[in-house]
Amino acid sequence: MTGDRGLIIIPMYNEAGSIERVRARLEQRDPACDVVFINDGSRDGCGKLLEAAGCNVIHHPINLGYLEALRSGLEYGLANGYGFVAFFDGDGQHRIEDLNQLVQHHRAHPEDDLLIGSRYLGGQRAASGLRHLVGQTYALFVRLATRQTIYDVTSGLKLLNHRAAETMRGLVLEDGHAEFLVFMSRSGCRIRELPIQVEARRQGTSMYHLSKMILYTLRTSFLVVLALLTGSSKR
Amino acid sequence: MLPEQRLVTAIIVMVLLVIVLRLVRRQRLSVTSGLLWTGLLIAGLAILAVPGLLEGITALTGAKFPVSAITLLAFVVITLFFFYFSIVVQRLERRHVELVRTIALMEHRLRERPRASQQ
Numbered sequence: 215m216t217g218d219r220g221l222i223i224i225p226m227y228n229e230a231g232s233i234e235r236v237r238a239r240l241e242q243r244d245p246a247c248d249v250v251f252i253n254d255g256s257r258d259g260c261g262k263l264l265e266a267a268g269c270n271v272i273h274h275p276i277n278l279g280y281l282e283a284l285r286s287g288l289e290y291g292l293a294n295g296y297g298f299v300a301f302f303d304g305d306g307q308h309r310i311e312d313l314n315q316l317v318q319h320h321r322a323h324p325e326d327d328l329l330i331g332s333r334y335l336g337g338q339r340a341a342s343g344l345r346h347l348v349g350q351t352y353a354l355f356v357r358l359a360t361r362q363t364i365y366d367v368t369s370g371l372k373l374l375n376h377r378a379a380e381t382m383r384g385l386v387l388e389d390g391h392a393e394f395l396v397f398m399s400r401s402g403c404r405i406r407e408l409p410i411q412v413e414a415r416r417q418g419t420s421m422y423h424l425s426k427m428i429l430y431t432l433r434t435s436f437l438v439v440l441a442l443l444t445g446s447s448k449r
Numbered sequence: 450m451l452p453e454q455r456l457v458t459a460i461i462v463m464v465l466l467v468i469v470l471r472l473v474r475r476q477r478l479s480v481t482s483g484l485l486w487t488g489l490l491i492a493g494l495a496i497l498a499v500p501g502l503l504e505g506i507t508a509l510t511g512a513k514f515p516v517s518a519i520t521l522l523a524f525v526v527i528t529l530f531f532f533y534f535s536i537v538v539q540r541l542e543r544r545h546v547e548l549v550r551t552i553a554l555m556e557h558r559l560r561e562r563p564r565a566s567q568q
Binding site: 272273276278290 | 546552556557
């Protein structure tokens with residue numbers, strides 16, 4: 215993976231209602247970027263709609279989860295020689311100009327390994343007080359583990375250069391957010407946040423319900439404590 | 450334990466042993482799991498067959514009554530089995546994820562091949 219082209223990886227799980235919105239935005243993407251959708255075992259016909267629209271799509275026969283969908287895209291990117299990969303949410307909340315900004319920053323500063331689109335640096339707050347509190351808790355965990363302040367730990371908009379993509383491939387991970395950032399930082403990756411604006415979700419449901427949020431917070435706390443104790447997560 | 454109770458328990462243990470061995474032969478139970486269960490059942494038979502063994506274990510564990518010692522042993526064994534099978538399930542889950550991903554990427558490659566050859 216050393217070329218100049220990039221791959222935009224879009225995990226999709228029951229996001230049929232967002233396809234047109236996301237596709238319309240992607241038309242304005244940086245011309246050096248290709249797109250791959252990861253249909254993560256959707257049951258709402260999302261995969262068929264993507265194929266009918268002529269999209270480049272990889273179908274997981276069953277739902278493996280957000281992180282594994284990203285990993286499949288990463289494997290595809292590595293196998294096809296892309297110079298960098300970007301993660302872009304399939305729910306239509308991310309703006310293409312923010313992704314293009316990350317791509318431009320990557321070109322200007324290739325030494326930054328992992329770029330994160332941060333809604334908090336952009337002056338926004340989480341959709342609810344509870345989500346803000348949870349997000350701040352994760353940010354605190356990450357700060358304790360890495361001694362680096364990352365404001366938007368749960369952001370889905372990221373760009374990984376060659377080194378970061380290879381590093382992520384070699385890590386044993388359970389979580390695509392806090393734990394991911396801790397191990398990427400500990401692997402020596404240089405992480406930088408850039409301000410973005412996130413739009414409100416119009417279709418589908420968020421992966422963060424109250425029960426899931428409680429479980430997710432417990433899992434994240436456990437994983438970050440483990441990361442602090444073990445230090446390495448090489449495969 | 451009364452002799453009648455020992456006999457009934459021994460019969461149950463031996464029936465379970467036969468079931469375990471048949472399951473292993475039919476590949477419905479892995480050899481490792483079969484070995485674990487067989488070892489456990491043989492240990493149970495030994496406790497029933499060897500006079501004084503249960504009393505010895507009771508003294509060794511510091512329990513007052515044999516039933517307390519058996520409960521303690523059962524707890525330890527169940528915990529170990531649970532731990533072992535948690536590891537097995539996790540290993541299977543990892544393999545399962547890798548298998549699904551490999552199938553997904555292969556299916557994508559096959560689907561894209563005619564398109565690539567046309568270009």
